Amino acid sequence: GAVVSQHPSWVICKSGTSVKIECRSLDFQATTMFWYRQFPKQSLMLMATSNEGSKATYEQGVEKDKFLINHASLTLSTLTVTSAHPEDSSFYICSAVAPRSRPEQYFGPGTRLTVT
Amino acid sequence: ILNVEQSPQSLHVQEGDSTNFTCSFPSSNFYALHWYRWETAKSPEALFVMTLNGDEKKKGRISATLNTKEGYSYLYIKGSQPEDSATYLCAANAGGTSYGKLTFGQGTILTVHP
Numbered sequence: 001g002a003v004v005s006q007h008p009s010w011v012i013c014k015s016g017t018s019v020k021i022e023c024r025s026l027d028f029q030a031t032t033m034f035w036y037r038q039f040p041k042q043s044l045m046l047m048a049t050s051n052e053g054s055k056a057t058y059e060q061g062v063e064k065d066k067f068l069i070n071h072a073s074l075t076l077s078t079l080t081v082t083s084a085h086p087e088d089s090s091f092y093i094c095s096a097v098a099p100r101s102r103p104e105q106y107f108g109p110g111t112r113l114t115v116t
Numbered sequence: 117i118l119n120v121e122q123s124p125q126s127l128h129v130q131e132g133d134s135t136n137f138t139c140s141f142p143s144s145n146f147y148a149l150h151w152y153r154w155e156t157a158k159s160p161e162a163l164f165v166m167t168l169n170g171d172e173k174k175k176g177r178i179s180a181t182l183n184t185k186e187g188y189s190y191l192y193i194k195g196s197q198p199e200d201s202a203t204y205l206c207a208a209n210a211g212g213t214s215y216g217k218l219t220f221g222q223g224t225i226l227t228v229h230p
Contacts, residue, residue: 032216044220103148107160
């Protein structure tokens with residue numbers, strides 16, 4: 001099956017620092033990846049769509065300058081939380097679309113970010 | 117943006133019981149309905165993707181149905197086992213420019229007691 005990895009699985013950082021989260025499709029090429037976040041007792045919410053070789057598109061209310069997305073290759077998308085603040089503490093999870101099995105999406109295990 | 121709701125929020129059953137959950141979604145501009153099984157510290161596992169009204173899919177003891185006209189999907193587990201304990205998520209995606217963007221329900225937490 002299609003496998004997606006995420007790194008790190010958890011991270012603690014100080015307020016004001018930046019954190020990079022990687023999402024990799026291990027056995028397939030993904031032209032499109034999605035980034036979601038989940039706050040406690042809430043649903044997974046889509047943040048942005050990451051397209052290989054082009055700019056990411058962000059959902060309403062998500063600051064593109066704060067959540068930088070780079071999809072430089074067909075197997076890697078990165079999410080950088082810049083100048084993190086405690087309110088950015090959340091669970092971030094990515095998904096990838098394998099062209100041969102659209103519309104199915106394959107998810108990574110997620111990253112727990114805690115900003116102190 | 118779709119509004120997806122799941123019920124119940126949590127469910128406790130005994131081993132061997134059969135159970136089912138509901139996912140409701142707006143029937144307009146619908147493209148696909150996804151079911152995932154999510155165990156703690158693991159990736160959500162894709163169970164089913166359904167697009168057509170009346171679709172029924174089965175994977176072992178788990179099956180799902182789709183009614184796009186009234187906007188609901190059922191997930192059934194026959195003869196629940198402790199290893200079925202997980203959070204079951206449904207997600208809908210619309211068509212057009214929203215293709216691929218999943219809107220998730222809050223999930224149903226299933227606990228199967230031995």
